Amino acid sequence: MQTQKKELAKSSVAYARPLSSDYDEERRKAQSSQQRMDAMQDELMQMQLKYQRELERLERENKELRKQMLLKGNQKINSRKIKKSLIDMYSDVLDELNDYDSAYSTADHLPRVVVVGDQSSGKTSVLEMIAQARIFPRGGGEMMTRAPVKVTLSEGPYHIAQFKDSSREFDLTKESELADLRREVELRMKNSVKNGKTVSQDVISMSVKGPGLQRMVLVDLPGIISTVTVDMAEDTRDAIRQMTQQYMSNPNAIILCIQDGSVDAERSNVTDLVAQMDPSGKRTIFVLTKVDMAEENLTNPDRVRKILSGKLFPMKALGYFAVVTGRGRADDSIQTIKDYEEKFFRNSKLFKDGVVMSGQVTTRNLSMAVSECFWKMVRETVEQQADAFKATRFNLETEWKNNFPRLRELDRDELFEKARGEILDEIVNLSQLSPRHWEEVLMMRIWEKVSMHVFENIYLPAAQTGDTGTFNTAVDIKLKQWAEQQLPAKSVESGWECLKQEFENFMNRAKQSTDHDDIFDNLKNAVVNEAIQRHSWEEKASQMLRVIQLNTLDDRNVNDKRDWDEAVRFLENSVKDKLQSTEKILQEMLGPGRRERIFYWKSQTEEQAKRSAVKNELDKILYSDKRHAPTLTQDELTTVRKNLQRGGHDVDNEFVRSTWHPVYRRFFLQQSLTRTYGCKKAFYMYHNGHENETECSDVVLFWRIQQMLKVTSKALRQQIMNREARRLDKEIKEVLEDYSQDSEVKRKLLTGRRVELAEELKRVRQIQEKLEEFIQALNKEK
Numbered sequence: 001m002q003t004q005k006k007e008l009a010k011s012s013v014a015y016a017r018p019l020s021s022d023y024d025e026e027r028r029k030a031q032s033s034q035q036r037m038d039a040m041q042d043e044l045m046q047m048q049l050k051y052q053r054e055l056e057r058l059e060r061e062n063k064e065l066r067k068q069m070l071l072k073g074n075q076k077i078n079s080r081k082i083k084k085s086l087i088d089m090y091s092d093v094l095d096e097l098n099d100y101d102s103a104y105s106t107a108d109h110l111p112r113v114v115v116v117g118d119q120s121s122g123k124t125s126v127l128e129m130i131a132q133a134r135i136f137p138r139g140g141g142e143m144m145t146r147a148p149v150k151v152t153l154s155e156g157p158y159h160i161a162q163f164k165d166s167s168r169e170f171d172l173t174k175e176s177e178l179a180d181l182r183r184e185v186e187l188r189m190k191n192s193v194k195n196g197k198t199v200s201q202d203v204i205s206m207s208v209k210g211p212g213l214q215r216m217v218l219v220d221l222p223g224i225i226s227t228v229t230v231d232m233a234e235d236t237r238d239a240i241r242q243m244t245q246q247y248m249s250n251p252n253a254i255i256l257c258i259q260d261g262s263v264d265a266e267r268s269n270v271t272d273l274v275a276q277m278d279p280s281g282k283r284t285i286f287v288l289t290k291v292d293m294a295e296e297n298l299t300n301p302d303r304v305r306k307i308l309s310g311k312l313f314p315m316k317a318l319g320y321f322a323v324v325t326g327r328g329r330a331d332d333s334i335q336t337i338k339d340y341e342e343k344f345f346r347n348s349k350l351f352k353d354g355v356v357m358s359g360q361v362t363t364r365n366l367s368m369a370v371s372e373c374f375w376k377m378v379r380e381t382v383e384q385q386a387d388a389f390k391a392t393r394f395n396l397e398t399e400w401k402n403n404f405p406r407l408r409e410l411d412r413d414e415l416f417e418k419a420r421g422e423i424l425d426e427i428v429n430l431s432q433l434s435p436r437h438w439e440e441v442l443m444m445r446i447w448e449k450v451s452m453h454v455f456e457n458i459y460l461p462a463a464q465t466g467d468t469g470t471f472n473t474a475v476d477i478k479l480k481q482w483a484e485q486q487l488p489a490k491s492v493e494s495g496w497e498c499l500k501q502e503f504e505n506f507m508n509r510a511k512q513s514t515d516h517d518d519i520f521d522n523l524k525n526a527v528v529n530e531a532i533q534r535h536s537w538e539e540k541a542s543q544m545l546r547v548i549q550l551n552t553l554d555d556r557n558v559n560d561k562r563d564w565d566e567a568v569r570f571l572e573n574s575v576k577d578k579l580q581s582t583e584k585i586l587q588e589m590l591g592p593g594r595r596e597r598i599f600y601w602k603s604q605t606e607e608q609a610k611r612s613a614v615k616n617e618l619d620k621i622l623y624s625d626k627r628h629a630p631t632l633t634q635d636e637l638t639t640v641r642k643n644l645q646r647g648g649h650d651v652d653n654e655f656v657r658s659t660w661h662p663v664y665r666r667f668f669l670q671q672s673l674t675r676t677y678g679c680k681k682a683f684y685m686y687h688n689g690h691e692n693e694t695e696c697s698d699v700v701l702f703w704r705i706q707q708m709l710k711v712t713s714k715a716l717r718q719q720i721m722n723r724e725a726r727r728l729d730k731e732i733k734e735v736l737e738d739y740s741q742d743s744e745v746k747r748k749l750l751t752g753r754r755v756e757l758a759e760e761l762k763r764v765r766q767i768q769e770k771l772e773e774f775i776q777a778l779n780k781e782k
Contacts, residue, residue: 156209281316
């Protein structure tokens with residue numbers, strides 16, 4: 001066996017192929033072909049760059065020519081109304097749709113370019129390159145885009161920017177105005193965020209015009225985040241995702257998906273979200289930013305090719321673009337960045353190796369592609385949207401005719417203006433009240449406010465002394481103190497309340513009219529209350545009242561029989577009112593009387609039974625001494641308690657005293673009323689100097705108070721008619737003006753389906769009319 005193996009080895013010979021001249025020739029041909037291919041590729045690249053530069057030159061010339069034409073056209077137009085451009089008309093439609101919320105599910109499906117991406121992926125920089133201006137603030141990694149920013153790009157002779165709700169135009173060729181614009185954007189974003197939130201749904205709408213800008217509408221959204229930091233609201237991540245999904249859910253929105261090329265593809269959040277919202281990629285344009293950093297960091301260029309050919313991310317797109325939007329320097333101008341971008345792609349390995357086609361690079365190519373896609377989508381879908389709003393308008397008009405057939409379709413602003421007119425009419429009516437009416441209501445209101453003080457602090461303490469001289473002295477002292485301290489302020493307060501009450505009376509009477517519309521009630525009440533709250537009486541009024549009140553109260557001589565009789569009636573009515581209120585207190589304290597217990601089967605509580613027993617004992621004391629002092633002596637307290645103990649009622653001194661006060665007051669007021677009846681015929685005795693014999697000092701006191709009420713009400717009436725009513729009129733107008741500027745207040749005070757329906761109907765008509773106007777202009781452009 002071993003011998004056979006050796007023989008086989010000797011007989012097996014391997015021959016190597018000798019090198020020949022033919023093989024050398026083939027190698028030379030292959031090398032020559034590779035060189036020719038490299039030379040042709042270099043030549044092709046140079047040709048593409050040459051045409052690119054030529055195209056850019058022609059574009060610059062075209063831009064300058066268009067600028068001159070636009071300027072020339074503006075000079076021709078002069079004072080004529082400038083016709084809106086097509087893109088501005090379309091932007092107006094989107095602005096109308098922004099706050100539109102339909103009960104008929106007519107969703108806003110009009111196209112716009114929605115710019116989405118992870119935070120700090122370069123979204124805003126891409127938008128700035130398309131707008132050719134650094135219009136957004138920088139945050140150095142901090143979240144700066146906190147609300148949707150709608151940017152309408154259009155051609156114009158000057159490079160300017162303007163907010164929708166402002167007339168100021170920012171010159172984008174001046175760095176100072178660019179800085180002002182960025183500050184204004186930042187301020188609006190901060191103001192839009194409320195209630196502790198980090199992001200807002202409120203849209204900041206602005207337009208950018210300039211020579212050579214591609215016409216389109218873009219919406220820059222807050223960047224998608226993975227982690228919520230401590231300075232953010234807890235729902236920030238979910239709020240941003242929800243907002244992004246909401247904008248992308250529009251089936252006609254162009255999704256501009258921005259991906260940071262300098263980070264690992266696996267860290268992307270936005271691509272999965274875009275894949276969910278547009279799985280077929282029919283309306284998505286993918287943009288890879290920071291390609292210069294990607295080329296520097298990546299060891300495998302094939303990875304970039306996979307990204308730009310749609311083979312790396314789980315999403316599809318209409319087109320894939322690579323851009324460079326900066327060098328990491330915040331102060332670089334747009335032109336500097338464009339030059340850097342072009343230089344990079346001219347020398348890029350990716351470009352030379354054929355990884356990226358020339359049409360897939362630079363923001364200029366991206367801008368033209370996005371604009372073309374945007375207008376294609378607009379032309380395909382706008383008429384369908386117009387038909388949808390036409391159907392919605394028909395439904396709304398039908399609902400109005402069925403529910404409010406005899407009413408005009410007034411929206412909130414129109415309803416507010418109608419309510420304004422009615423309120424101002426009532427102010428005019430207020431000035432037509434007679435002086436007599438004012439004085440009567442003022443006198444009643446002042447007495448209501450001071451009567452308690454007069455009885456408790458002046459009349460009762462003085463009258464209970466039982467001596468005429470002491471009574472008059474005490475009254476003089478108390479009246480002077482009152483007039484110097486409390487009375488003027490109470491009088492002014494009464495005047496303020498009367499003014500308010502009379503105005504409210506006019507408003508309430510208006511509610512009773514046959515043509516009253518209760519939809520205004522909340523608004524009118526709010527306006528009146530706010531104006532009254534703002535209204536304050538002139539400070540010098542109190543000082544003036546103090547002087548006349550002191551002088552009036554100082555007069556103690558009743559010279560006329562009619563004045564005496566009037567004072568007697570005033571005292572009589574006042575005492576009766578107090579007696580009636582005292583009787584009510586006693587009734588609640590003592591419970592049902594004997595008649596009620598017998599005929600109406602009512603019963604007393606245990607406490608009420610004790611109170612009745614105490615009251616009976618106290619009556620015995622009072623009727624045995626009709627000039628009894630206002631307080632019980634200790635002996636009297638002891639006697640009452642012992643008598644009650646014999647009847648089976650055990651009470652303490654405090655219980656007896658609390659029952660004594662209303663019982664004594666009723667007894668005193670009854671005596672006062674009896675004296676008042678006797679004073680009706682005592683004027684001539686008083687007039688002849690027999691004042692001490694009449695026991696009518698309380699009539700004189702009430703005459704003094706009555707005279708004070710008359711002169712005070714007259715002075716207040718003059719103040720109201722000459723100054724305060726006019727000041728109230730001014731304050732109501734100011735409140736109405738403030739409310740007219742506050743849409744939230746109008747929304748809160750003017751409510752109901754009628755208002756909502758009129759608002760929606762007005763909005764739908766505006767949207768439909770603007771859409772039809774836009775469609776006509778679009779068809780003419782075709």
